[in-house]
Amino acid sequence: MTxxxxxxxxxxxxxxxxxxxxxxxxxxxxxxxxxxDALLAQMLAGAPETVRSLLDSLRAQTRxxxxxxLTDERYRHAVxxxxxxxxxxxxxxxxxxxxxxxxxxDLLAASVELAGAPQAGLVNLSVSGNTTADALERxxxxxxxxPTRVLLMLGTNDARAHGRTRHHRMVTPPETERNVRxxxxxxxxxxxxxxxxxxxxxxxxxxxxxxxxxxxxxWRADAVAEVAAAVRKAAPDAxxxxxxxxxxxxxxLLEDDGVHPTPAGQRIILTHVVDQLRxxxx
Numbered sequence: 001m002t003x004x005x006x007x008x009x010x011x012x013x014x015x016x017x018x019x020x021x022x023x024x025x026x027x028x029x030x031x032x033x034x035x036x037d038a039l040l041a042q043m044l045a046g047a048p049e050t051v052r053s054l055l056d057s058l059r060a061q062t063r064x065x066x067x068x069x070l071t072d073e074r075y076r077h078a079v080x081x082x083x084x085x086x087x088x089x090x091x092x093x094x095x096x097x098x099x100x101x102x103x104x105x106d107l108l109a110a111s112v113e114l115a116g117a118p119q120a121g122l123v124n125l126s127v128s129g130n131t132t133a134d135a136l137e138r139x140x141x142x143x144x145x146x147p148t149r150v151l152l153m154l155g156t157n158d159a160r161a162h163g164r165t166r167h168h169r170m171v172t173p174p175e176t177e178r179n180v181r182x183x184x185x186x187x188x189x190x191x192x193x194x195x196x197x198x199x200x201x202x203x204x205x206x207x208x209x210x211x212x213x214x215x216x217x218x219w220r221a222d223a224v225a226e227v228a229a230a231v232r233k234a235a236p237d238a239x240x241x242x243x244x245x246x247x248x249x250x251x252x253l254l255e256d257d258g259v260h261p262t263p264a265g266q267r268i269i270l271t272h273v274v275d276q277l278r279x280x281x282x
Contacts, residue, residue, distance in 0.1 A: 011044050012054050017096045017128045017260075018043075024127075027141045058101040065102070066110035069267065078274045079108075079115045084149075088120035091147035093135050093183075095157050096128035097201070102263050104270040105151065111270075123147070131157045131171050132179035139186055147193045151273070152183060153241075155200035155231050156259065159223035164216050169223060173230040180234035196277060197235035199228040201245045201269065207258025219259055239276045241269060 005011050020026055020036050031039075037048040044051065070076045084090060092098050092105040100106070109122035123145050127134065132154045135142075142150070158171035171179070180197065187195040205221040212218050228242035245261075245268060247253050253265035261269060 005044050008050075008054065011046065011050070012058065014044065015040065015051070015054050016058060016101050017099050019099050019101075019124065019126065019128075022099065022125050022127045024138045024141060027125075027138070027144075055101075062102055062106045063110045063114070065263065065267070066107050066114055069107070069270075070111060070114055075111075075271065075274070076115060078271075078278055079111045082112070082274065082277055084112065084120035086119050088148045089123060089146055090120050090149050090151065091123045091142060091145045092126055092151045092153070093142060094126035094151075094153040095130045096126070097156060097261060097269075098151075098153050099124065099126035099128050100260070100266060103261070103266045104273060107266065107270050108274070120148075129157055130154065131160075132176050132183070133158075133171055136179050136182055136186075139183070142187070143191060147187075147191060150187050150191070150193055150195040151198065152180075152187075152195055153198035153200065154180070155227040156203070156219075156224060158230075159200075159219055159227045161218050161220065161223070162216060167218060171227075173226045176227050176230040177234045180231055184235060196273075197231060197238040198273065199231045199238050199240050199242045200224055201241040201261060201265070202228075202247050204247050204254050204258035207254060207256060209258075211257040239273060241272060244272055245269065 005014055018040065020039055034048070037051050040051045041048045070079065094105075097103060098105050105122070105124050105126070109124075112120065112122065125142060125145060135154055155176060158176045159169060161167040161169045184195055184197065187193055203219055203221050203224050208219050225242065228240070232238055232240065245253065245265065253262055253268065254260065255262055
């Protein structure tokens with residue numbers, strides 16, 4: 001699908017999910033910040049100054065949302081008692097749901113900073129469109145980040161299907177299970193870091209069918225459910241967003257595409273993750 005990026009709001013949405021610093025090639029062969037801005041500007045047929053302004057507005061929105069969340073005493077206490085220590089490096093590995101600059105992980109980073117919690121470093125290595133196989137392929141970049149804890153949320157794109165009449169899935173459920181097991185094994189044994197696995201959230205079939213009409217890619221709610229089950233099989237102690245994030249009944253937790261959480265949905269994801277992290281064994 002070709003995106004219409006003719007307005008600042010559409011460009012802003014594009015930038016929400018596009019993190020060139022996490023792209024494998026640019027991770028292995030880093031370029032300057034100015035070149036990242038120039039690359040994004042080329043994609044948007046705009047100026048680097050416009051890109052920087054839009055990125056600043058996304059960061060400001062995330063920080064303001066985190067500040068509002070911290071006015072809730074329960075949430076503020078939960079963030080303050082997370083098992084993060086000064087000098088820790090908390091690294092997120094995921095797809096566009098986690099890459100979202102208004103999403104749960106960036107909100108977590110802003111909350112930790114604003115709450116005055118021990119200043120762990122929070123690094124978002126998520127890449128839009130990634131499958132569990134993609135994350136396995138770029139394990140070298142996760143290793144280079146030197147995490148002391150990894151938060152792993154993948155699977156939505158494993159269920160993504162391509163084709164107009166045949167709908168071939170990117171990754172089968174047995175492959176998802178195998179990839180998640182492999183990632184857990186590599187993180188815990190090669191990196192000696194604890195890993196928190198998070199299932200993909202549920203999707204809204206009606207919105208997907210409307211949004212992707214005529215497109216050569218698609219999602220099925222039952223396929224995402226199969227992936228979530230495979231993740232749970234590989235990691236029985238996973239945070240189960242698929243079951244806990246209720247996208248039915250008119251709750252406005254998903255964007256119009258039926259796949260990506262809205263900012264409200266992202267806030268709910270964050271509260272689930274924070275609660276589980278607090279109760280997880282060291």
